Amino acid sequence: MTVTPGWYMALAAVLFVIGATGILVRRNALIMFMSIELMLNAVNLTFVAAGRQLGLIEGQLAVLFVVVVAAAEVTVGLAIIVAVFRRRATASVDELSGMKG
Amino acid sequence: MVDLIWLVIALPLAGYLVLQVFGKRIGEPVAGYLASSLVGAGFVIAAVASVDAFSGDLEPTRVFLFTWIPSLGLDAALLWDPLSVMMTLMVTGVGFLIHVYAIGYMHGDPRLGRFFTYLNLFVASMLILVLADSFGVLFVGWELVGLSSYLLISFWFERPSAAAAGKKAFVVNRIGDFGFLIALMLIFSSFGSLAFSTVFEEASDVLSTGMATAITLLLLVGAAGKSAQLPLHVWLPDAMEGPTPVSALIHAATMVTAGVYVVARSAALFELAPISGGVVATVGAVTAIYAATIAVGQRDIKRVLAYSTISQLGYMFLGVGAAAYVAGTFHLLTHAFFKALLFLGAGSVIHAMGGEQDMWKMGGLRHTMPVTFATMTVGWLAISGIPIFSGFWSKDEILATVFERGGWFVVLWAVGIVTAALTAFYMSRLLFLTFFGEGRWEEGIHPHESPAIMTMPLVGLAVLATVGGLVNTPWRPALEHFLEPALHGVEAPHLPEAATQWVLAAVSVGAGLLGILVARRRYQTHALPVETGARWDLLEHGYRVDDVYGSAIVRPGRRAAEALAFTADTKVVDGAVNGVGRLVTLVSGVLKPLQTGFARSYGVGILAGTVGVVAWLLVRGGAI
Numbered sequence: 001m002t003v004t005p006g007w008y009m010a011l012a013a014v015l016f017v018i019g020a021t022g023i024l025v026r027r028n029a030l031i032m033f034m035s036i037e038l039m040l041n042a043v044n045l046t047f048v049a050a051g052r053q054l055g056l057i058e059g060q061l062a063v064l065f066v067v068v069v070a071a072a073e074v075t076v077g078l079a080i081i082v083a084v085f086r087r088r089a090t091a092s093v094d095e096l097s098g099m100k101g
Numbered sequence: 102m103v104d105l106i107w108l109v110i111a112l113p114l115a116g117y118l119v120l121q122v123f124g125k126r127i128g129e130p131v132a133g134y135l136a137s138s139l140v141g142a143g144f145v146i147a148a149v150a151s152v153d154a155f156s157g158d159l160e161p162t163r164v165f166l167f168t169w170i171p172s173l174g175l176d177a178a179l180l181w182d183p184l185s186v187m188m189t190l191m192v193t194g195v196g197f198l199i200h201v202y203a204i205g206y207m208h209g210d211p212r213l214g215r216f217f218t219y220l221n222l223f224v225a226s227m228l229i230l231v232l233a234d235s236f237g238v239l240f241v242g243w244e245l246v247g248l249s250s251y252l253l254i255s256f257w258f259e260r261p262s263a264a265a266a267g268k269k270a271f272v273v274n275r276i277g278d279f280g281f282l283i284a285l286m287l288i289f290s291s292f293g294s295l296a297f298s299t300v301f302e303e304a305s306d307v308l309s310t311g312m313a314t315a316i317t318l319l320l321l322v323g324a325a326g327k328s329a330q331l332p333l334h335v336w337l338p339d340a341m342e343g344p345t346p347v348s349a350l351i352h353a354a355t356m357v358t359a360g361v362y363v364v365a366r367s368a369a370l371f372e373l374a375p376i377s378g379g380v381v382a383t384v385g386a387v388t389a390i391y392a393a394t395i396a397v398g399q400r401d402i403k404r405v406l407a408y409s410t411i412s413q414l415g416y417m418f419l420g421v422g423a424a425a426y427v428a429g430t431f432h433l434l435t436h437a438f439f440k441a442l443l444f445l446g447a448g449s450v451i452h453a454m455g456g457e458q459d460m461w462k463m464g465g466l467r468h469t470m471p472v473t474f475a476t477m478t479v480g481w482l483a484i485s486g487i488p489i490f491s492g493f494w495s496k497d498e499i500l501a502t503v504f505e506r507g508g509w510f511v512v513l514w515a516v517g518i519v520t521a522a523l524t525a526f527y528m529s530r531l532l533f534l535t536f537f538g539e540g541r542w543e544e545g546i547h548p549h550e551s552p553a554i555m556t557m558p559l560v561g562l563a564v565l566a567t568v569g570g571l572v573n574t575p576w577r578p579a580l581e582h583f584l585e586p587a588l589h590g591v592e593a594p595h596l597p598e599a600a601t602q603w604v605l606a607a608v609s610v611g612a613g614l615l616g617i618l619v620a621r622r623r624y625q626t627h628a629l630p631v632e633t634g635a636r637w638d639l640l641e642h643g644y645r646v647d648d649v650y651g652s653a654i655v656r657p658g659r660r661a662a663e664a665l666a667f668t669a670d671t672k673v674v675d676g677a678v679n680g681v682g683r684l685v686t687l688v689s690g691v692l693k694p695l696q697t698g699f700a701r702s703y704g705v706g707i708l709a710g711t712v713g714v715v716a717w718l719l720v721r722g723g724a725i
Contacts, residue, residue, distance in 0.1 A: 024701050024704050093701070096698075098698065100697060
């Protein structure tokens with residue numbers, strides 16, 4: 001059995017759905033954050049696979065960008081979560097409903 | 102020297118600027134000296150520059166100052182021709198005397214600096230008006246004199262009546278200015294220029310009779326507003342709320358004659374529109390007799406003179422309307438002398454009576470105020486048309502020319518004669534009530550002669566009012582020859598033959614004497630007639646024209662404004678604005694619950710949205 005790009009796509013889809021589900025069902029901000037990372041990397045996987053398949057370097061290039069941006073995003077996001085946790089002593093997003101209309 | 106004629110305007114203008122900035126600090130009496138001497142200097146310059154004019158070899162000279170509005174081909178330029186020479190000398194000369202008088206009259210007023218600021222502004226504006234070389238520049242002066250008139254009428258603005266009078270003068274003048282402005286637009290569209298030289302020289306080639314009639318009638322609207330002719334006369338009696346020197350300078354001698362000046366200046370246009378001339382003459386005659394009857398019923402010494410001014414301006418309109426441009430301007434000149442004199446005399450009386458203006462509370466002042474009495478007697482003789490005195494010559498020249506025109510003008514002449522009798526009557530009434538009989542003064546009033554700084558100008562004006570008429574007599578029509586070059590070839594009107602002139606003069610002098618005699622019988626007695634009751638009341642209130650205007654124009658206007666302000670604005674405009682706000686509140690109330698504050702519900706939204714978009718793209722792209 002050869003591993004075709006289709007498999008990679010399937011794996012990426014599975015990872016993405018796991019991540020999305022995580023965001024929707026979990027309340028802990030940290031877990032939700034990890035789920036976002038999971039989704040990002042699922043997308044990265046599709047990029048690399050597609051690049052390999054089509055013989056293009058741009059796939060890997062895009063991944064590098066995503067990794068850099070994700071690193072920056074993690075920094076800011078974690079800082080926010082830590083700051084919120086210090087103020088409210090909770091990381092449950094359901095209790096952070098200050099934006100309620 | 103003629104090139105420096107702009108200095109005549111610049112000096113009072115500089116005085117205005119200096120006093121505007123430092124007037125309060127300069128204060129009394131230097132502010133008065135400064136303002137007076139600048140106007141006096143203007144008179145000297147004008148006199149020197151007009152030497153050529155008097156020796157008879159003045160070419161009308163155009164003094165270019167600067168390019169003003171290139172797109173209209175409009176230059177700021179001055180015109181130095183006989184008519185502007187006469188007006189400039191009159192404005193600066195009479196203006197100087199009145200400035201000097203005002204130093205005494207306004208003595209002790211806390212805002213004396215401001216008073217002379219405005220007075221200088223007025224003189225500068227009036228000189229712009231009379232020295233203008235085009236209708237454009239003239240209009241600048243025209244508006245500026247309106248502004249300074251407004252400022253000076255409401256000078257004592259603490260008094261609500263003074264503030265209202267200033268506002269009224271301004272608004273009524275605006276109505277006239279509106280007609281004037283349309284006339285200027287018609288002139289520009291016809292000639293492509295506003296310069297006097299172009300307009301008057303090309304008028305007969307360019308204008309049709311209809312266009313000339315339209316332009317001249319619109320000019321008449323403007324002139325009627327400025328010169329207080331029917332039906333725009335209502336502002337002038339109220340303008341007496343201003344200090345008396347202002348009444349003398351602006352509302353008797355100079356500004357109100359601007360309308361007559363414009364008609365005389367535009368003689369070449371009126372020549373092309375015979376109907377307009379008749380309309381001007383008729384308006385003048387009707388105004389003359391109308392205002393004269395009202396003057397008979399006034400109790401306030403200044404209001405008598407105000408209505409008298411309206412009436413005399415009517416005479417001038419009668420003259421210029423009958424194409425007697427020289428006679429009209431001649432009366433303008435003599436009227437400036439004797440009416441300024443009468444106003445200043447009245448001011449002297451008011452000064453002596455401690456502010457009292459009701460003639461029924463005066464009387465017997467001839468002993469206490471000999472100089473004022475003597476000079477006012479001269480003014481009285483002049484305005485009544487008694488021979489030798491200036492008013493006789495000018496009034497008779499107008500009446501004789503009008504008579505000679507024949508037809509409808511004979512009716513106007515008869516109106517003029519009746520007006521002459523009425524004029525003599527009400528002026529005698531003023532004189533007898535004020536100076537003769539016993540003092541009917543209120544308690545605690547001790548009349549006294551005014552200081553020399555006030556009586557000297559009175560004497561000067563009395564001399565002018567006596568001999569001023571001699572510049573133009575039937576035997577020696579010097580003014581006629583003098584003004585000829587300014588009238589752009591307009592043919593001089595015919596005077597009747599000598600014999601007819603004698604008869605006409607006898608009739609008008611007889612009318613004057615009759616008026617004086619009737620008034621003498623009625624008022625020089627110990628038992629003064631009682632002048633109360635409905636008829637006198639009607640006269641005193643000027644036939645209640647103000648009430649008619651009030652209910653016909655002012656009240657509907659106010660009601661319309663209130664309807665707009667409190668219905669259209671609050672309900673419609675504000676309603677629309679508030680409605681938009683309410684709509685947004687309403688919609689947001691419906692949409693608000695969507696913002697739950699739960700991050701996961703937003704997540705669902707994003708996911709559903711993304712799935713939706715992707716699905717749509719796929720369907721549209723034909724992938725599914």
